[in-house]
Amino acid sequence: MTGYRLTPEQAESIRGKQFAPDSYFNPVPDINGDMFIFQSEYELAPRPEYDWFETLHETIFIAPENE
Amino acid sequence: MSRHLWLPIFMGAGKVAVFEPETSAYLITIGIPNDATVFYPATPQEITGAQIWTLVNNYVLALKAADIAGQGWTNQATATCLMLRDYPMIGGTASAHGYNVANPAASATYFGSWTHNELGAIGNGANTYAVDGIRQTNLSDKRELYHGHILVDGGSPAGGGMWVSGARIAGVVELSFVRLNTDVYGCPNTIIVSANRFIGSNEFTGDFSQRRNNVAGVNTFTYLNGTQVNSASSPTTTPTDINLDLYIGGLNQNNALVNPFLGTIRHHFIANGATLAQHNAWYAARVALQTGLNRMP
Numbered sequence: 001m002t003g004y005r006l007t008p009e010q011a012e013s014i015r016g017k018q019f020a021p022d023s024y025f026n027p028v029p030d031i032n033g034d035m036f037i038f039q040s041e042y043e044l045a046p047r048p049e050y051d052w053f054e055t056l057h058e059t060i061f062i063a064p065e066n067e
Numbered sequence: 068m069s070r071h072l073w074l075p076i077f078m079g080a081g082k083v084a085v086f087e088p089e090t091s092a093y094l095i096t097i098g099i100p101n102d103a104t105v106f107y108p109a110t111p112q113e114i115t116g117a118q119i120w121t122l123v124n125n126y127v128l129a130l131k132a133a134d135i136a137g138q139g140w141t142n143q144a145t146a147t148c149l150m151l152r153d154y155p156m157i158g159g160t161a162s163a164h165g166y167n168v169a170n171p172a173a174s175a176t177y178f179g180s181w182t183h184n185e186l187g188a189i190g191n192g193a194n195t196y197a198v199d200g201i202r203q204t205n206l207s208d209k210r211e212l213y214h215g216h217i218l219v220d221g222g223s224p225a226g227g228g229m230w231v232s233g234a235r236i237a238g239v240v241e242l243s244f245v246r247l248n249t250d251v252y253g254c255p256n257t258i259i260v261s262a263n264r265f266i267g268s269n270e271f272t273g274d275f276s277q278r279r280n281n282v283a284g285v286n287t288f289t290y291l292n293g294t295q296v297n298s299a300s301s302p303t304t305t306p307t308d309i310n311l312d313l314y315i316g317g318l319n320q321n322n323a324l325v326n327p328f329l330g331t332i333r334h335h336f337i338a339n340g341a342t343l344a345q346h347n348a349w350y351a352a353r354v355a356l357q358t359g360l361n362r363m364p
Contacts, residue, residue, distance in 0.1 A: 001193060016178075022161040026179035028194040038180035038191055063193060 003036035003061040004053070011035035020044040031062040087131075089168055090124040093155075096171070097163035114361065119157065122359040126155070126352050127168070133348030155356060156187040164188045165197075186362065 006014075011027035018024050019041055027035045038061075045053055086101075094116075099107055103117035130153075153169035161183050165175035177183075179194035188197070 001191070003193065020161060022165045022174070022176045023181065024176060024178045026194045026196070028179070036193070038193055040180035040182055040191075042180075061193060 001038075001061050002058045003030075003038045004042050004056040005030075005059045006035045006037060006056065008035060010052075011037075014050075019046070019050075029064060031064050036061050084120075086120060086124045087127040089127045090120065092171060093166055093168050094120055094123060097158040097160075097166055099158065114359075118359070122356055123155070123157070125359075126356040129348065129352035129355065133352070155353075157360065159184050161188075 006027055014025040014037070015027055016024055023040070023044065025037060025041055025045075027037050030036055036059075042053055042056070047053075084101075094101070099119050100116040101120040103115050105116045106113040107116050107119060154164060154167055154175060156164045158164060158166075161177045161181065162174075164183055164187065165177065167173050167175065175197045177188065177195070177197045179196060180191050181195050181197075182189040182191070190196075
């Protein structure tokens with residue numbers, strides 16, 4: 001699957017913040033430890049507050065190994 | 068020249084539908100009008116708002132009919148059997164899908180990139196989980212409940228373990244998995260004891276419950292209304308029946324996301340201490356509701 005990669009600082013700046021009614025950002029690391037958000041978070045994040053999302057690129061996400 | 072004025076005369080009063088207060092509270096809150104001319108798009112086949120009102124009201128009545136005096140969801144404060152979570156997932160939005168019919172004060176919120184539509188709440192398998200607002204700290208067993216996983220109560224299996232019931236409807240998963248509460252029951256601080264794992268399009272219909280014994284690493288997964296009966300001895304054991312693979316996302320004891328949810332939830336339901344008869348009756352009510360919404364296979 002694909003997602004939008006964030007810097008660690010970007011990820012922490014949005015973590016737990018609301019992007020839509022009853023919906024909150026949840027950046028997660030990929031297998032390399034890079035932080036990602038995904039389609040709904042990207043699309044529904046209000047603009048212009050999250051205009052900077054336009055600088056993010058859709059990138060392949062590989063999930064970390066599960067337990 | 069006289070004028071004749073025809074006046075319509077109504078012979079007899081029309082009947083006025085009466086709805087349960089839970090029905091009205093739910094559907095008014097999520098913005099579905101009781102209108103027979105409005106075909107509501109938040110269902111797989113559009114049905115009218117009036118039809119939704121009737122379906123939900125029948126559902127509420129069925130839940131109450133299965134209640135036992137002194138128990139059940141109508142008496143949250145003192146009930147020995149509590150219907151703690153009942154999210155019919157109607158409405159197509161996170162807010163609508165977070166509405167808890169059993170306890171409107173405890174709604175669910177969603178984290179990550181869920182898709183909310185007429186089918187319910189759809190996870191992405193990467194970062195989706197959900198949380199509700201209740202902490203059962205007022206109960207002696209200190210259950211802590213999340214929309215997604217609950218803590219085991221530590222009771223003996225026969226003496227009142229927590230029943231978590233769910234209905235799996237056409238590619239939809241509805242169930243929680245269990246996390247152990249270490250400080251109360253002295254069990255190892257085990258990370259998620261997943262009920263099952265679901266990936267892909269395996270489907271089955273039916274209700275199943277997960278009950279966890281107060282023994283580290285021992286779990287019993289039992290179908291009550293479904294088509295399979297199976298058990299697994301550890302969370303890492305792959306069930307032999309592929310139809311048992313389903314999971315829902317939650318947090319482990321370190322508040323880290325584990326098993327992010329992948330699948331569609333169309334009805335999330337948790338009841339604590341339900342009798343088998345209640346469980347069966349509530350399951351039948353959920354099936355009737357989802358059938359009326361055209362969301363059953």
